[in-house]
Amino acid sequence: MSELYLMATISDRNQMRRFQALYKEYGVELLLVALGRGTAASEILDSFGLEASEKAILFTFVTGTEWKRIKSGLQRQMRIDIPGTGVAFLIPLSSVGGKKQLSYLIEGRKFEKGEESALKDTKYELLVVIANQGYIEPIMDAARQANAPGGTVIHAKGTGVEKAEKFLGVSLAAEKEMIFMVTKKQDKNAIMKAIMQQAGLDSKAKAIVFSLPVTETAGMRLVEDTAEEDGED
Numbered sequence: 001m002s003e004l005y006l007m008a009t010i011s012d013r014n015q016m017r018r019f020q021a022l023y024k025e026y027g028v029e030l031l032l033v034a035l036g037r038g039t040a041a042s043e044i045l046d047s048f049g050l051e052a053s054e055k056a057i058l059f060t061f062v063t064g065t066e067w068k069r070i071k072s073g074l075q076r077q078m079r080i081d082i083p084g085t086g087v088a089f090l091i092p093l094s095s096v097g098g099k100k101q102l103s104y105l106i107e108g109r110k111f112e113k114g115e116e117s118a119l120k121d122t123k124y125e126l127l128v129v130i131a132n133q134g135y136i137e138p139i140m141d142a143a144r145q146a147n148a149p150g151g152t153v154i155h156a157k158g159t160g161v162e163k164a165e166k167f168l169g170v171s172l173a174a175e176k177e178m179i180f181m182v183t184k185k186q187d188k189n190a191i192m193k194a195i196m197q198q199a200g201l202d203s204k205a206k207a208i209v210f211s212l213p214v215t216e217t218a219g220m221r222l223v224e225d226t227a228e229e230d231g232e233d
Contacts, residue, residue, distance in 0.1 A: 003063050003064035003065070004061065004062075004063055004092075004093045004096075004105075004106070004111065005061065005062055005063070005064070005067060005090040005091060005092055005093060006059060006060075006061060006090070006091045006092075006093060006128075006210075006212065007059070007060050007061065007062045007067065007070075007088060007089070007090055007091075008057060008058070008059055008088065008089055008090075008091070009057070009058040009060075009086060009087070009088040010036075010055055010056070010057050010058075010086055010087050010088075011055065011056055011058075011085070011086030011087075012054070012055060012056070012086070013035065013054045013055060013056045015056075015085070015086060016033065016056040016058065018078065019058060019078065019086070020058070020159065022070075022073055022074070022077055022078060023058075023060060023070065024160075025073070026066060026069055026070050026073060027066075027107075027109060028060050028061075028062060028066065028070070028107070028109075029107060029159065029160030030060060030061070030104075030105070030107050030158070030159070030160040031058050031059065031060045031158070031159045031160060032058070032059040032060070032130065032156040032157070032158055032159075032176060032178065033056055033057070033058055033059075033156060033157050033158075033159065034056075034057045034059070034154050034155065034156040034157075034178070035054065035055070035056060035057070036054075036055040036056075036057055037054055037055055059156070059178075061093075061105040061106055062090075063106070063109075063111055066109075067090060070088075071088070074088055091212050092212070092213060093210055093211070093212060094125060094211045094212060094213050095188070095192070095210065095211045096208075096209075096210040096211075097192040097193075097195070097196050097200075097208065097209040097210065098196060098200075098201075100201060101196075101201070101208040101209070101210070104208060105208070105210070107160070122185060122213055122214060122215055123184060123185055123217070124182050124183065124184060124185060124214040124217050125182075125183060125185050125188045125211045125212065125213060125214055126180060126181070126182055126183075126211065126212040126213075126214050127143075127148075127179075127180070127181040127182075127183055127188065127191060127192065127209060127210075127211050128178060128179070128180055128181075128209065128210055128211070128212065129143075129151075129177075129178070129179040129181070129195060129207050129208070129209045130156075130176055130177075130178055130207070130208045130209075131176065131177050131179070131199065131205045131206060131207040131208070132173045132175070132176065132177075132204065132205055132206050132207075133155070133173065133175040133176060133177050134177075135177070135199060135203075135204060135205035135207070136153055136177055136179065138198065138199045138203070138205060139179060139195055139198075139199045139205055139207055140179070141198070142194040142195050142197070142198035142199050143181060143191050143194060143195055145194055146187065146190040146191040146193070146194040147183075147184075147187045147190065147191065148181050148183055148187070148191045149181070149182075149183065150181065151179045151180060151181040152179070152180045152181075153177055153178070153179050153180075154177075154178050154180075155175075155176070155177060155178075156176045156177070156178050157174055157175060157176065158173075158174045158175075158176050159174075173206075182214060182217065188211055192209050192211070195207055195209050196209065
């Protein structure tokens with residue numbers, strides 16, 4: 001990929017609509033919204049001017065050029081640099097499972113796809129699947145058949161779905177599941193292909209999958225040992 005990022009924004013829930021409105025001004029309407037709660041100690045909250053409030057996490061997709069403009073808007077209009085306002089950050093995408101899925105993620109905005117990005121000497125990638133609610137099992141069944149070790153699921157609600165539908169030609173539900181799977185790099189393409197074939201846009205799950213680079217891991221020893229044992233057979 002070339003300069004395409006997953007942008008995450010964490011804010012108090014009562015500020016969520018202001019961030020949504022700002023992103024819409026910059027042509028970014030497709031958002032996935034999940035809910036969370038801050039856990040910082042009271043002395044840290046006091047230092048940064050934060051409140052122990054319910055949080056909203058917004059996920060969307062932007063190009064490097066769009067981020068520069070959005071960041072400026074966050075600083076000018078949202079005053080995001082003032083403690084307690086929120087935080088936004090980028091994670092580079094390394095690949096997306098299919099042209100239709102890419103068109104959906106960027107909502108048909110101008111984007112010139114480059115070569116798939118890769119970080120040197122990395123052994124793992126984070127696969128993220130976005131799917132209609134209620135289809136975790138068929139997605140994970142497909143992933144496991146391609147050697148995926150397992151996943152973690154969070155519930156999210158999609159906004160801007162109506163606009164994005166025209167880039168796929170299929171109807172989408174607003175209620176979403178997001179599945180996170182850390183996989184070995186050499187297994188990534190097979191897992192993505194299996195998910196697209198068995199739970200992709202032609203299925204009721206309407207799954208979309210993309211990958212993010214992982215530079216370091218801990219707790220993956222069992223996966224590594226299993227792979228070594230398989231190689232000895």
